[in-house]
Amino acid sequence: MTQTAQLPDPEKIQQGAQKLHEACKMLDALNVLLDEAIAQVEAENRRSPLYRYRLERAKKLLDARSEKQNV
Numbered sequence: 001m002t003q004t005a006q007l008p009d010p011e012k013i014q015q016g017a018q019k020l021h022e023a024c025k026m027l028d029a030l031n032v033l034l035d036e037a038i039a040q041v042e043a044e045n046r047r048s049p050l051y052r053y054r055l056e057r058a059k060k061l062l063d064a065r066s067e068k069q070n071v
Contacts, residue, residue: 045051
């Protein structure tokens with residue numbers, strides 16, 4: 001009545017592990033590409049006049065706030 005668990009075929013385990021290894025390699029490569037794309041977009045944003053305006057405005061707000069706290 002009790003069934004014994006059959007061990008999987010070692011060859012199939014090896015094939016599955018190989019496929020998983022290849023998938024991980026592909027994901028790592030895609031992550032590198034995404035990181036590069038993000039870096040390019042961030043660099044483009046930093047060159048934007050709107051970004052520069054917002055950055056200067058944020059600095060002024062922080063400076064004004066710190067001056068109020070020091071007084």
